[in-house]
Amino acid sequence: MIIDTKKLQKAVIENKKKHNFNTSDVKFELLLLYGEVNELFQAWLKEDSENINEELADVAIFLLGISEMLGSDLGEDIVKKMAINAKRKYVHGKKIITDD
Numbered sequence: 001m002i003i004d005t006k007k008l009q010k011a012v013i014e015n016k017k018k019h020n021f022n023t024s025d026v027k028f029e030l031l032l033l034y035g036e037v038n039e040l041f042q043a044w045l046k047e048d049s050e051n052i053n054e055e056l057a058d059v060a061i062f063l064l065g066i067s068e069m070l071g072s073d074l075g076e077d078i079v080k081k082m083a084i085n086a087k088r089k090y091v092h093g094k095k096i097i098t099d100d
Contacts, residue, residue: 005075009068012061026069033062 016023040055067074089096 003075005064005067005078006073009064009074012065013068016065023065024069026066029062029066029069033059033066036062 013023015021022028036055036058040052040059043051043055064074067077
């Protein structure tokens, strides 16, 4: 199943508006995203698989919202970055500097 990330981004912002959450302060959203990543990390440390999934979703929701605030298409950005990463060369997990 392919997800329409642009549609999700708009839905995230509409939900934020509906609940009178922030929809313009990117710096604040990045701070909140940091908190969600920490909650994900804490759930992982506790091996709480149900909470891990919920926290993964929270992280994604914040990323989608931030992308919409910035006028980006997160899905498109991910596909572009994956193409770049696919061409990179690594040895033992470290990137090798190349001319490309």
